[in-house]
Amino acid sequence: MASSALKQCINPSCGLCYDIDNDIYRCSCGSLLDIKYNKKPDRSLVDNFYKRRNHGGNIYNESGVWRFRDLINFADIDTENFDECARVLVSLDGAEGRLSRPYKMSKVSDYADMKHDAFLLQPEGYNPSGSFKDNGMSTAVTHAKMLGVKTIICASTGNTSASAAMYAANENMKCEVYIPKGEIAPGKLGQAFQFGSQVIQVEGNFDDALATSLKNAKETGGYTVNSVNPFRLEGQKAIVYRIMEHLDWNPPDWIVYPGGALGNTSSCGKCLIELYEWGWIRKVPRIAVINAEGANTFYELYNGLFEGKKLSWNGGRPDLEIVERYYSLQDKKGIRPKTHATAIQIGKPANLVKALRALDFTQGVVTQVSDQEMSDGMSVVGLNGFDCEMASGAVPAGVRKLRKEGIIKKDDVVVGILTGRQKDPGLAVQYHMNPANMFARPARNN
Numbered sequence: 001m002a003s004s005a006l007k008q009c010i011n012p013s014c015g016l017c018y019d020i021d022n023d024i025y026r027c028s029c030g031s032l033l034d035i036k037y038n039k040k041p042d043r044s045l046v047d048n049f050y051k052r053r054n055h056g057g058n059i060y061n062e063s064g065v066w067r068f069r070d071l072i073n074f075a076d077i078d079t080e081n082f083d084e085c086a087r088v089l090v091s092l093d094g095a096e097g098r099l100s101r102p103y104k105m106s107k108v109s110d111y112a113d114m115k116h117d118a119f120l121l122q123p124e125g126y127n128p129s130g131s132f133k134d135n136g137m138s139t140a141v142t143h144a145k146m147l148g149v150k151t152i153i154c155a156s157t158g159n160t161s162a163s164a165a166m167y168a169a170n171e172n173m174k175c176e177v178y179i180p181k182g183e184i185a186p187g188k189l190g191q192a193f194q195f196g197s198q199v200i201q202v203e204g205n206f207d208d209a210l211a212t213s214l215k216n217a218k219e220t221g222g223y224t225v226n227s228v229n230p231f232r233l234e235g236q237k238a239i240v241y242r243i244m245e246h247l248d249w250n251p252p253d254w255i256v257y258p259g260g261a262l263g264n265t266s267s268c269g270k271c272l273i274e275l276y277e278w279g280w281i282r283k284v285p286r287i288a289v290i291n292a293e294g295a296n297t298f299y300e301l302y303n304g305l306f307e308g309k310k311l312s313w314n315g316g317r318p319d320l321e322i323v324e325r326y327y328s329l330q331d332k333k334g335i336r337p338k339t340h341a342t343a344i345q346i347g348k349p350a351n352l353v354k355a356l357r358a359l360d361f362t363q364g365v366v367t368q369v370s371d372q373e374m375s376d377g378m379s380v381v382g383l384n385g386f387d388c389e390m391a392s393g394a395v396p397a398g399v400r401k402l403r404k405e406g407i408i409k410k411d412d413v414v415v416g417i418l419t420g421r422q423k424d425p426g427l428a429v430q431y432h433m434n435p436a437n438m439f440a441r442p443a444r445n446n
């Protein structure tokens with residue numbers, strides 16, 4: 001049966017379309033692909049989404065992703081019937097996105113100089129595998145299941161592999177994960193093993209692991225579930241839907257993400273473009289992306305700190321040669337991404353061009369924070385009784401910085417995404433044992 005969804009090249013001067021019954025993720029012109037729907041969803045669906053929260057044991061209504069299935073409907077599911085959903089949709093027992101929605105955290109607001117009511121944080125670490133990746137993995141693995149795929153493949157800084165391995169285990173698929181040797185948090189590596197995936201260690205960093213995994217996927221016919229896969233980004237739109245629902249579909253002024261491969265940034269941008277085009281929202285929130293200082297490709301290119309020219313979407317014709325020159329200079333100088341926030345230790349963000357489109361549409365900004373600042377951000381989240389990992393700490397730290405610079409205003413409504421939970425608890429112990437740290441409370445000897 002032909003699907004009502006297509007893949008379309010994001011380059012407007014190409015715009016080539018492809019069926020979705022294959023695992024092509026790049027157009028013949030080299031650009032990435034989007035999922036395009038031919039139907040415009042009616043805004044009255046927001047009442048359905050709300051009603052489904054009273055799920056009565058139907059995991060596809062309980063799921064914080066599939067509850068919004070009408071807006072990510074590449075599988076052409078148009079039913080409340082459990083069995084019909086279960087034939088196609090992949091869910092970890094309704095757990096993805098179930099607990100993560102915006103929360104107030106007063107101490108984080110104080111730290112960032114924001115009003116208590118106006119700064120909300122959404123802990124995506126409260127997903128079944130412990131990171132936001134589950135939102136997109138449930139949809140990517142659904143597409144894999146539609147194709148009858150036996151093996152899924154990914155490269156990972158740790159959370160993608162944990163998520164992929166978890167869904168593969170639950171769906172009886174094989175999973176191969178390529179990781180940069182020695183560069184991923186112990187809790188994440190442990191999950192990849194425990195969920196029964198084949199771990200493949202690559203000498204080098206994440207960028208090297210991704211290149212190797214994409215090459216091997218091509219040779220072995222494995223299905224790639226990294227964020228270059230457009231079905232990943234479809235599921236991650238649910239992060240934004242939950243924000244919107246929590247705010248009664250009144251858009252916030254800002255949505256803030258840490259920036260790694262820029263999948264989230266891209267997904268958020270696509271989500272907002274769609275909501276705007278459907279007439280569901282009139283105001284468009286601005287996206288703020290927070291890079292680690294030690295892995296700040298996007299920060300440098302977007303702000304014109306390389307060759308003095310700001311890289312932009314430019315109506316779909318971004319200056320990709322500048323990006324190539326940036327990468328080859330980094331390679332020549334031997335500069336490798338370096339931060340203790342390993343989840344965002346990425347030098348070549350695979351979704352760079354989609355992220356440019358997202359920032360163009362939303363008048364977005366990109367800033368950077370140090371490892372020290374991310375550790376402070378992570379720790380103050382903890383003092384509110386929530387936990388997150390160091391990469392997520394970039395969000396409170398970045399909002400604090402943008403507040404200081406006056407870019408975010410004191411009465412702006414800001415929603416920050418805490419992308420993952422703590423899987424390297426040694427970092428928290430280290431932080432608190434050092435009295436020089438802003439929020440440290442060192443252990444006392446009896």
Ligand SMILES: *Cc1c(COP(=O)(O)O)cnc(C)c1O
Pocket residue numbers: 131132133159160227258259260261262263264265343344389391392419420421
């Ligand atoms: C994957 C990941 C990121 C980076 O997200 P992108 O979408 O690749 O930019 C940030 N934080 C955590 C915890 C992650 O797992």
Ligand SMILES: [Zn+2]
Pocket residue numbers: 009010011014015016027028029030031
């Ligand atoms: Zn194309």
